[in-house]
Amino acid sequence: MRVAQIGSGTPEIAVVAGIHGDEPCGVRAIERLLDERPTVERPVKLVVANEKALERQVRFVDVDLNRAFPGGPNAGTHEGELAHELVGELEGCLTFSMHSTQSHADPFAIVNSVTETATDLVPQLPVAAMVETSNFAEGRLFSEIETIEVECGLQGSETAAQNADRLTRAFLTAVEALPGDTVRRDLPVYRLTDVIGKNRADTYEVFVDNFTEVEPGDPFAAADGSTQVASDSFYPVLMSPNGYRDVFGYAAEKIDVLTTTPTAD
Numbered sequence: 678m679r680v681a682q683i684g685s686g687t688p689e690i691a692v693v694a695g696i697h698g699d700e701p702c703g704v705r706a707i708e709r710l711l712d713e714r715p716t717v718e719r720p721v722k723l724v725v726a727n728e729k730a731l732e733r734q735v736r737f738v739d740v741d742l743n744r745a746f747p748g749g750p751n752a753g754t755h756e757g758e759l760a761h762e763l764v765g766e767l768e769g770c771l772t773f774s775m776h777s778t779q780s781h782a783d784p785f786a787i788v789n790s791v792t793e794t795a796t797d798l799v800p801q802l803p804v805a806a807m808v809e810t811s812n813f814a815e816g817r818l819f820s821e822i823e824t825i826e827v828e829c830g831l832q833g834s835e836t837a838a839q840n841a842d843r844l845t846r847a848f849l850t851a852v853e854a855l856p857g858d859t860v861r862r863d864l865p866v867y868r869l870t871d872v873i874g875k876n877r878a879d880t881y882e883v884f885v886d887n888f889t890e891v892e893p894g895d896p897f898a899a900a901d902g903s904t905q906v907a908s909d910s911f912y913p914v915l916m917s918p919n920g921y922r923d924v925f926g927y928a929a930e931k932i933d934v935l936t937t938t939p940t941a942d
């Protein structure tokens with residue numbers, strides 16, 4: 678784990694990259710901040726988490742770090758022990774953690790629950806949606822640390838790296854670490870309701886687009902040509918043919934649209 682800081686004092690804000698070693702976009706954003714060292718109005722902690730997995734360009738070495746929290750000093754796995762160290766490092770920091778996916782190019786935010794902080798900050802980020810994962814938070818960083826996760830785009834793409842940079846700057850501006858203004862936008866909010874499993878097969882297909890409603894009766898995925906049909910309507914989130922070993926992705930419901938309200942001043 679690599680830890681750095683810009684600005685002086687004890688940080689209450691942190692930016693984290695490289696929770697997954699095959700998602701380099703956030704690391705680029707952090708390296709750029711370290712190169713440019715912008716003048717900040719609040720100190721910011723910068724963390725590159727799973728250096729060992731990043732070096733090997735794999736999601737994890739032993740176990741998925743974002744399912745390993747809180748971990749422990751004697752967890753017996755690289756990520757279990759790293760999770761524990763990371764919690765110690767991020768204690769008391771509102772944390773911004775960058776990821777990328779194989780399922781969706783447009784950035785979106787993931788939160789444990791729709792808190793006042795999330796409602797205030799996430800509409801100021803260049804994201805198309807906010808996803809609440811409360812039912813599926815076990816082992817994730819935000820089960821231990823107040824965290825806004827962002828999916829920056831497609832894994833390994835140049836666009837994801839550029840998005841990571843824009844998202845980080847918007848976050849740091851929204852929390853008033855960087856000077857300037859953000860743009861508030863209307864933001865749909867989704868809550869994950871189900872995991873969409875997949876059976877072991879040689880070929881997987883997904884027929885639907887993420888964040889676009891699937892109607893009852895619609896075929897949405899197939900494993901070795903065997904089609905799965907929706908029994909109820911849902912919004913697919915993080916759905917991709919080969920993104921995860923055991924699941925296609927998640928089903929979500931749309932629970933809200935946050936609209937911009939004129940400020941009182």
Ligand SMILES: [Zn+2]
Nearest residue numbers: 697700776777
């Ligand atoms: Zn990730």
